[in-house]
Amino acid sequence: MPKQDGSDTVDRRAFLTAAAGAGLALGANSAEPARTSSGSAVAPSASAAPAPTAAQVERDTGLLRISLPARAVQRCGSDLQTQVLKDLGIEFVAGNPGSSFEGIQESIVNYGSPPNVMPEFITALHEETAVDMANGYGKAEGRPMCAMLHGTIGLQHASMAIYQAYYSGTPMLIIAGRDDGFIQAHTANDMAALVRSFTKWDAQPKTLAESLTAIQEAYRQAITPPTAPTLVVLDMETQKAEAGAMQVPKYLPPRIDGIDQTNAREIAQKLLSANNPRMEVGQLRTPKGVAQAVELAELLGACVGSRATAGPMSFPQRHPLSGPGASTDYDFRLGLETGPADIALMGPRVASLESRRDTAHIGFGGLRARGGADGAAGEQSAPIKRSVPIDAEASLPALLAAVRSLSTPAQQRVIAERQTKHAAANQTAYVAALEKALDQKRKGWDLSPVSTARLYAELWPLIMDEDWCLASPSNFSSGHHRELWVHNKPYSYLGGQGAGGMGYGLGASGGAALAARGRNRIVINIQTDGDFNYAPGMIWTAVHHRLPMLTVMHNNRAWHQELMFLQYMAGVRGRGTDRAHIGTTLRDPFIDYARLAQGYGMASEGPIDDPTRLSAALARGIASVKRGEPYLIDVLTQPR
Amino acid sequence: MKPALNTKAKAVGALCAAMALAVPTFAADNAAAEGDAGRGKQLFHDHGCYGCHGFNGNTGARDLVGTKSPLIADLATFTMFLRLRADQAPLLPSSRMPNYPASALSDAQVRDIYAYVRTFKPDAPAVKDVPVLKSILESASRPKTR
Numbered sequence: 001m002p003k004q005d006g007s008d009t010v011d012r013r014a015f016l017t018a019a020a021g022a023g024l025a026l027g028a029n030s031a032e033p034a035r036t037s038s039g040s041a042v043a044p045s046a047s048a049a050p051a052p053t054a055a056q057v058e059r060d061t062g063l064l065r066i067s068l069p070a071r072a073v074q075r076c077g078s079d080l081q082t083q084v085l086k087d088l089g090i091e092f093v094a095g096n097p098g099s100s101f102e103g104i105q106e107s108i109v110n111y112g113s114p115p116n117v118m119p120e121f122i123t124a125l126h127e128e129t130a131v132d133m134a135n136g137y138g139k140a141e142g143r144p145m146c147a148m149l150h151g152t153i154g155l156q157h158a159s160m161a162i163y164q165a166y167y168s169g170t171p172m173l174i175i176a177g178r179d180d181g182f183i184q185a186h187t188a189n190d191m192a193a194l195v196r197s198f199t200k201w202d203a204q205p206k207t208l209a210e211s212l213t214a215i216q217e218a219y220r221q222a223i224t225p226p227t228a229p230t231l232v233v234l235d236m237e238t239q240k241a242e243a244g245a246m247q248v249p250k251y252l253p254p255r256i257d258g259i260d261q262t263n264a265r266e267i268a269q270k271l272l273s274a275n276n277p278r279m280e281v282g283q284l285r286t287p288k289g290v291a292q293a294v295e296l297a298e299l300l301g302a303c304v305g306s307r308a309t310a311g312p313m314s315f316p317q318r319h320p321l322s323g324p325g326a327s328t329d330y331d332f333r334l335g336l337e338t339g340p341a342d343i344a345l346m347g348p349r350v351a352s353l354e355s356r357r358d359t360a361h362i363g364f365g366g367l368r369a370r371g372g373a374d375g376a377a378g379e380q381s382a383p384i385k386r387s388v389p390i391d392a393e394a395s396l397p398a399l400l401a402a403v404r405s406l407s408t409p410a411q412q413r414v415i416a417e418r419q420t421k422h423a424a425a426n427q428t429a430y431v432a433a434l435e436k437a438l439d440q441k442r443k444g445w446d447l448s449p450v451s452t453a454r455l456y457a458e459l460w461p462l463i464m465d466e467d468w469c470l471a472s473p474s475n476f477s478s479g480h481h482r483e484l485w486v487h488n489k490p491y492s493y494l495g496g497q498g499a500g501g502m503g504y505g506l507g508a509s510g511g512a513a514l515a516a517r518g519r520n521r522i523v524i525n526i527q528t529d530g531d532f533n534y535a536p537g538m539i540w541t542a543v544h545h546r547l548p549m550l551t552v553m554h555n556n557r558a559w560h561q562e563l564m565f566l567q568y569m570a571g572v573r574g575r576g577t578d579r580a581h582i583g584t585t586l587r588d589p590f591i592d593y594a595r596l597a598q599g600y601g602m603a604s605e606g607p608i609d610d611p612t613r614l615s616a617a618l619a620r621g622i623a624s625v626k627r628g629e630p631y632l633i634d635v636l637t638q639p640r
Numbered sequence: 641m642k643p644a645l646n647t648k649a650k651a652v653g654a655l656c657a658a659m660a661l662a663v664p665t666f667a668a669d670n671a672a673a674e675g676d677a678g679r680g681k682q683l684f685h686d687h688g689c690y691g692c693h694g695f696n697g698n699t700g701a702r703d704l705v706g707t708k709s710p711l712i713a714d715l716a717t718f719t720m721f722l723r724l725r726a727d728q729a730p731l732l733p734s735s736r737m738p739n740y741p742a743s744a745l746s747d748a749q750v751r752d753i754y755a756y757v758r759t760f761k762p763d764a765p766a767v768k769d770v771p772v773l774k775s776i777l778e779s780a781s782r783p784k785t786r
Contacts, residue, residue: 434780438773442764443706444699451699457772464779484776564691564736571738576745577687615772638699639691 077208077241078107081234083248084215085119090146090173092137092514094122094130096157098150100177100186103239105148119146122514122545124507125537127154131161131174131229132507132535133514135498136471138170139312140491140515142286144222149176151186155194161507164498165229166198167366169350171222171285172229173215178204179236191233197358198367200228200350208241216251224254225347225391227285258394259345261402267334267343268402271300272411274332276418278325280305280382281315282338282392287490289313289393293336296396297321299403301415303422307338308487311495316488321419323426336392339382346384347391366499437483449636450611452554456480458615459524459552462622467521471512472505473497476528476561477554478640491515502559503534506551510538513547513630522625525551529586530559532593539600542630550625551632552618553593555607556639558585597632606634674715675748680756683749692736697760702737706762715754722750 081104085093093108095101108121124130130147137145149155155176165172180187188194192202201221205211211234218230259267271277279302281293293315297304303325306315315322335341351367358364407415444451457480467489470481473496487493494512497504509525516523532553542549563584567577581587597604603624605617617633624631684690691700698705704712711721722740740750767773 431777431780434777435767438767438777442767442770442773443703444694444696445764445770447694447696447699449695451694453699457776461772461775461779560691563688567688567691567738568736571740571744574739574741574744576740576743577738578744580688638694640694640700 073240073242075243075246076103076107076111076239077211077243078104078239079111080208080212080243080246080248081215081239082107082111082116082119084212084251085146086116087248087251088144088173088216088219090119090144090219092122092133093119093146093148093175094124094133094511094514095148096124096127096130096150096154098154098177098186099182100151100154100179100236101148101175101234101239102177103236104175104177104234107239122541124541126535127157128161128503129507129510129535129538129541131158131165131172132504133511133538133541134172134174134229135161135165135168135170135504136494136508136511136513137515138165138172138511139168139494139508140469140471140512142171142289142313142490144171144173144219145511145514146173146175149174151177151179151183152188152191152194153186155191159195159198160501160503162195162229163198164501164504166200166350166498168495168498169227170229170498171227173218173222174199174229174231175215176231176233177236177239178233181236192231193360195231197354197360197362197364198229199231199357200226200353202231202233204233204235205238206235208238208243209246211235211238212246213249216249220252220254223285224256225285225394226350226352228350228353256391256394258396258398259388259390261398263388264395264398264402265406268399268406270332270343271302271334272403272407274330276325276327276330277302278305278330278333279303279315280333280335280338280341280344282307282336283311284313284337284393284490285391286313286393289396290315290490292393292396292400294319296400296403298419299400299407299415301418301422302334303426305338306487308492309482311493313490317492318430318486318488320423320426323422323429326418326421326425335382335384336396339384341382341384341386343386343388344384345390345392345395346387347393348389434483441480441484444638446611447638448609448611449556449638450609450614451638452477452640453480453484454611454614455526455552455554455635455637456484459618460485462615462618463522463524466622466626467516467519468492468524469494469512469516469521470524470526471509471549472525472527474526476531476640477526477637491521502531505531506538507535509549509551510542510547513542513549514545516548517546517628521548522622523547523549525549527551527553529553529555529557529591529593533586533591536596536600539597539602539630539632543601546628547630548625548628549630550618550621551597551630552621553606553632553634554637555593555634556637557587557590558639560584560639593632593634602630602632604632604634606632607636608633609636675751675753675755677752677755677759679749680752680754683745683753684756687745687753689753697757698762698764704757705760705764712754712757715751718754718757719747719750 097105105121108116108119122133124133127149134145134147147158149158162174176191178187178191192204196202201218203214203218205214214232218232222228222230277300279297281304284290284293290313302321304315304322306317306322308314308317333341335344337346338344354367441453441457445454469491470493474481475496481493494508505525505527509523513523563580566580566584570577570580594604594606608614608617614635621631621633692702693704694700697703710717712718722745767777
């Protein structure tokens with residue numbers, strides 16, 4: 001029977017230490033008595049208990065000293081912290097294990113009866129990948145998942161991915177463990193300062209009670225415009241604290257302000273009185289906002305400009321109202337987080353936080369506010385006559401209500417007719433644009449290596465009737481999906497890296513695949529080879545967690561953009577370009593991505609350089625992913 | 641005006657004049673025959689021309705097949721384009737096209753590359769002859785709901 005004061009733990013520890021010493025001594029066949037770390041002699045004995053495993057030896061005698069609780073715990077603090085995550089609807093916590101969060105990790109895997117399954121702990125092989133996963137998930141779902149990081153070292157590993165997510169404005173909850181009583185290099189007084197310049201909000205609660213409200217507040221801040229990653233540093237003491245009768249506080253969702261009724265009615269009146277109103281829809285926050293934007297367009301019979309081919313949470317690309325419409329002579333344009341517009345509702349961007357958060361005065365380019373005080377107006381290149389600094393999505397309910405209440409039967413008849421005309425015109429315009437695009441995409445169709453246009457074209461018929469998400473950035477593979485595929489879902493395309501940093505595609509796709517798993521959705525990852533090699537361990541994670549993710553390598557055996565930059569520079573200096581491959585290409589040896597994937601346990605094939613073999617390979621890949629088994633196809637491609 | 645701009649303006653003028661004289665077609669060019677297309681292919685790869693033009697000249701940011709660019713209409717213009725850019729880099733309006741002085745790419749090498757470039761043929765199949773492209777076009781005729 002264990003003693004309540006914990007002394008039995010010490011006894012057991014001493015016992016194991018002795019046994020380990022005995023085992024080691026026997027293994028070494030030494031005549032000398034073995035010595036424990038304390039120096040006391042222990043006589044070898046053939047009748048001793050079985051030798052501990054190497055892991056036990058390491059843990060009990062080596063550097064891996066575990067931080068033992070100072071008190072027995074009946075109701076763990078980290079169980080309550082886990083309950084907060086559950087209550088917030090956090091589906092996944094991705095992390096690479098670390099002792100500074102062993103308390104909450106243990107709760108995530110063991111809390112409750114039967115043991116907890118949501119949030120599910122997702123095993124990441126690198127902290128950057130854990131955050132990239134949260135980034136991909138957040139973009140796809142418009143709400144946070146959690147990345148869990150180990151102390152100063154995990155936080156620094158993750159910092160690049162946090163930086164990207166911040167640029168993207170992705171809502172994300174980050175928890176970093178802190179154990180001041182353990183390895184000192186892994187702790188710091190103000191750990192969050194490492195990433196304060198590119199997180200929206202952080203806290204380092206001192207007590208269990210504070211930690212519960214801090215997690216809630218971090219979530220609230222993450223989803224409140226400007227949406228962004230937030231960080232809670234969880235001290236080990238809060239994780240291991242005895243909760244006693246403490247209850248999880250009630251979560252209060254944020255109040256996100258939209259336009260008031262007066263402004264809503266003014267805009268509604270302009271939209272209704274216009275002969276040819278138009279909406280421009282940028283990136284909204286959630287699928288609900290997208291649905292409301294669709295509702296507004298349909299109420300107005302307004303044609304709509306969509307950004308769905310550029311990123312998530314925009315208007316469905318092939319909604320009948322999406323397109324230039326029957327006439328481009330627009331007499332009133334409403335912008336929702338974008339222009340051009342007569343009036344644009346522009347919510348705050350993360351740049352607005354710079355003055356408050358960048359206490360180290362790093363002054364990251366791209367985060368420096370260039371426009372109005374809200375940091376939003378200056379980022380817009382499209383002309384906007386009147387920019388209203390308020391969240392567009394939160395304004396939609398008031399706009400919908402105003403349009404409904406103000407529209408007359410006569411206007412509704414006109415609107416219905418206009419809708420029909422717009423739908424026909426948009427269909428014609430789409431087909432014309434597609435015909436023009438296809439005439440370009442056929443170039444190099446039969447070439448080896450495979451043209452990037454063919455890669456996208458061959459994929460489309462295989463996924464067009466599926467619920468799909470293109471999670472990887474497409475800028476380096478020429479973005480052919482923009483013209484060939486139809487982006488009708490809020491998550492059809494998740495856009496670029498954010499800050500242009502490499503090592504993002506696999507992790508973000510993994511996060512999108514977490515969102516897709518269980519929703520009968522598949523994720524496509526057109527994976528550039530340069531980006532792949534930063535954190536390929538995501539391949540194992542995808543297999544381990546059965547993620548529906550098809551990775552198709554855009555393998556041009558280079559960091560090709562950099563190759564072109566170096567060629568240009570050498571050319572400007574008149575030194576020739578025949579050595580520009582040095583440091584910019586992945587040759588000698590070529591990397592075999594199919595075998596690499598197999599090493600991580602993923603089904604794969606390739607390299608494929610014969611374009612006639614591509615379609616069948618893609619079909620096998622899609623079939624595999626639909627079975628819940630991720631797949632990789634290595635395709636040797638034209639550079640772009 | 642700075643002297644450099646004067647020089648640059650002259651260079652641009654010379655190139656424009658050459659381009660004006662050039663015939664923007666892919667008619668047979670005897671000059672191409674002076675070069676060795678096989679060696680040109682190797683040079684095209686070694687110098688990374690494929691970076692922007694594709695391994696076969698018809699993909700990428702600046703495909704060469706079917707563009708009818710006067711800059712590749714004949715060897716003289718092609719050579720002048722490379723050289724002038726090298727001497728007066730970068731021409732305005734600038735592009736990412738590197739510059740090649742003779743010290744980086746000899747006249748003989750330019751001839752070889754040009755010979756290879758002239759082997760590029762607009763041999764892409766018609767959309768109607770590519771089942772995948774045809775099916776994409778056909779699918780566009782029906783409204784997408786997902």
